[in-house]
Amino acid sequence: MADLPGYLITCLNSGKLALLAILVSGGIVLQILACVLYNNWWPMLTALTYLVLPVPLILFAGSDTSIYFNESESSWVDATKFLTGASAVGSIAIPIVLKHAGVITWGAFAMELSSLFVFVMAISCFLGMNNDDGGYSMI
Numbered sequence: 271m272a273d274l275p276g277y278l279i280t281c282l283n284s285g286k287l288a289l290l291a292i293l294v295s296g297g298i299v300l301q302i303l304a305c306v307l308y309n310n311w312w313p314m315l316t317a318l319t320y321l322v323l324p325v326p327l328i329l330f331a332g333s334d335t336s337i338y339f340n341e342s343e344s345s346w347v348d349a350t351k352f353l354t355g356a357s358a359v360g361s362i363a364i365p366i367v368l369k370h371a372g373v374i375t376w377g378a379f380a381m382e383l384s385s386l387f388v389f390v391m392a393i394s395c396f397l398g399m400n401n402d403d404g405g406y407s408m409i
Contacts, residue, residue, distance in 0.1 A: 290395060307381075308375050326350045362386065
């Protein structure tokens with residue numbers, strides 16, 4: 271990527287940012303539509319787990335992104351990974367429990383899981399584009 275002109279690199283970086291913005295916006299729209307179309311706001315509980323999910327990483331890891339993929343010997347990093355994983359499982363489990371209890375319909379359930387899938391894609395694209403080797407190794 272070093273042989274590309276500066277304006278082209280800037281354009282590619284803007285495109286990456288636009289892709290992430292479109293993915294996150296699409297996930298939010300699916301989340302809201304799951305509530306509005308079926309006149310039931312219980313699926314919005316999943317949005318709480320989306321807000322809680324990055325809190326352990328923000329508090330304990332800071333800006334060190336190397337802990338995501340490497341083993342560590344720190345108990346704080348292990349606790350961070352555990353709490354983040356528990357929150358991620360909660361974001362999958364809440365729609366399943368709501369559907370099992372009969373609180374939401376199949377359509378709202380499908381939109382909830384679609385929203386989760388779009389958010390996971392956005393996070394994986396962000397992590398893939400945020401590395402040091404040019405940013406296109408994951409896509």
